[in-house]
Amino acid sequence: MATRHLYVVRHGAADPFGELTEVGRRQSELLGERLAALPVDAVWHSPLARAVNSARIIGAQLPGVPVREAAELVDHVPYVPAEPPPAWAGFFDGYDPAEAAAGARLAEALIARFARPAEAETHEVLVTHAYQVAWLVRHALDAPLVRWLGLSCGNTALTAIEYRDGVTPAVLLFNDMGHLPPELRWTGFGPGPRP
Known part of the structure; x- marks a missing residue:
């Protein structure tokens, strides 16, 4: 088996109806520009409009890369503690x-599909939602199930996880917003001071 490189992102900023805002569209463009430097094989997205539209904008920066839906990426609560x-x-x-x-x-379907090595070396972008980013990070770190709580991520923040055969997954980046100018960072979070 070969390495699977996952670039997991939360969709761009959206309005209360789930449609991307102008900020969300710009965030998605800038993320696409950042990802264009990588050998991306596929962009997968949640079926929800905010993720679909973010993925299309990102994909426009990646000529020839297929942009497809993956039902496992839909927004959901992955674990409810007793x-x-x-x-x-x-x-x-x-x-x-x-x-x-x-x-x-x-949550099990998400892990089964994406959180494992691939048959061939692959670089995949997953455009999803905050809870799914948190769930994949929690899984990669082999943390307790409840630990997905509090692993918040910003809109279009980049998380990178590698899956290799025979070794534990490696979380290379979490919530990286380096591609965004300061005024576009930290959307998707509550108010408060930010580094």
């Missing part, structure tokens, strides 16, 4: 067992 941390109790209020089980199945 006893949520007190700070997160309100977030999980109302999740019933069926919803939690459906989220767990989607």
